[in-house]
Amino acid sequence: MEKEKKNKRQSDKEPVLRIKDLHKGFGDLKILNGFNLELYEGENLVIMGKSGSGKSVMIKCLVGLMAPDKGSVEVLGKDINSLERPEMDHLRANIGFLFQGSALYDSMTVRENLEFPLRHHTRSLKEKDVEALVIEALKNVGLEHTLENRPAELSGGMQRRIALARALILKPKIILYDEPTTGLDPITAKEIIHLMMEIQTKYQTSSLIITHDVDCARVISNRMILLLEGINYAEGTFQELSTMEDTKVKAFFK
Numbered sequence: 001m002e003k004e005k006k007n008k009r010q011s012d013k014e015p016v017l018r019i020k021d022l023h024k025g026f027g028d029l030k031i032l033n034g035f036n037l038e039l040y041e042g043e044n045l046v047i048m049g050k051s052g053s054g055k056s057v058m059i060k061c062l063v064g065l066m067a068p069d070k071g072s073v074e075v076l077g078k079d080i081n082s083l084e085r086p087e088m089d090h091l092r093a094n095i096g097f098l099f100q101g102s103a104l105y106d107s108m109t110v111r112e113n114l115e116f117p118l119r120h121h122t123r124s125l126k127e128k129d130v131e132a133l134v135i136e137a138l139k140n141v142g143l144e145h146t147l148e149n150r151p152a153e154l155s156g157g158m159q160r161r162i163a164l165a166r167a168l169i170l171k172p173k174i175i176l177y178d179e180p181t182t183g184l185d186p187i188t189a190k191e192i193i194h195l196m197m198e199i200q201t202k203y204q205t206s207s208l209i210i211t212h213d214v215d216c217a218r219v220i221s222n223r224m225i226l227l228l229e230g231i232n233y234a235e236g237t238f239q240e241l242s243t244m245e246d247t248k249v250k251a252f253f254k
């Protein structure tokens with residue numbers, strides 16, 4: 001009952017992200033075959049799907065790193081395929097992206113890694129403001145002391161936290177997480193999930209979380225979509241999906 005109310009209220013609002021009928025393939029290989037998604041303000045939407053099902057491809061289409069074969073992507077009410085470069089850049093500043101595997105620049109220090117999006121998107125910032133934002137972002141992930149380190153000097157979990165700090169430094173309205181806990185031990189994975197939830201509360205962001213970590217999905221999701229056979233095969237809360245009778249859905253929760 002409570003949930004019905006919530007869903008109704010959400011469908012009255014405009015989503016911050018909307019993917020409609022997304023198709024994407026590589027040569028004869030069809031990856032996405034009409035995938036749909038709506039992300040509403042303030043929610044944590046988890047996308048689960050097998051390895052190779054097209055989760056990263058989908059997220060790349062979302063931020064304009066890959067062009068869809070067909071279908072539309074709307075971010076904050078704007079169709080990204082219709083945008084010119086400056087507008088697209090502006091929109092991108094509203095989207096934080098935690099790449100699969102962290103993707104820090106190895107040759108740069110932590111400070112330089114964090115400064116990178118600031119300098120790219122906000123050229124007018126003063127030095128002391130840049131410094132303040134970098135420190136704030138590092139404090140959020142509890143790693144102020146690593147400012148002058150290079151990624152190679154940090155553990156995998158620390159690198160992930162730095163990548164998270166970098167994704168958040170522009171205080172984006174939307175955050176996309178591609179496998180935020182993969183490759184981490186269970187305790188570090190829990191810490192990352194905890195951080196993501198803290199940040200969600202602190203900055204009121206809307207998050208799209210790609211994961212095949214069932215524990216992560218259980219803890220963090222308000223709603224979930226299973227990406228299977230190129231489409232949004234099943235949708236619902238963790239509770240709903242994890243108790244479905246469909247054998248393909250069941251396989252995810254074993």
Ligand SMILES: Nc1ncnc2c1ncn2[C@@H]1O[C@H](COP(=O)(O)OP(=O)(O)OP(=O)(O)O)[C@@H](O)[C@H]1O
Pocket residue numbers: 026031049050051052053054055056057058100
């Ligand atoms: N640039 C590309 N050129 C050709 N094929 C690609 C390209 N990018 C992805 N693919 C193919 O698309 C399919 C989906 O890849 P994708 O990276 O989206 O999988 P995924 O669901 O994110 O998997 P994982 O859980 O392992 O990260 C794979 O078969 C992959 O080989």
Ligand SMILES: [Mg+2]
Pocket residue numbers: 055056057100178179
């Ligand atoms: Mg992937």
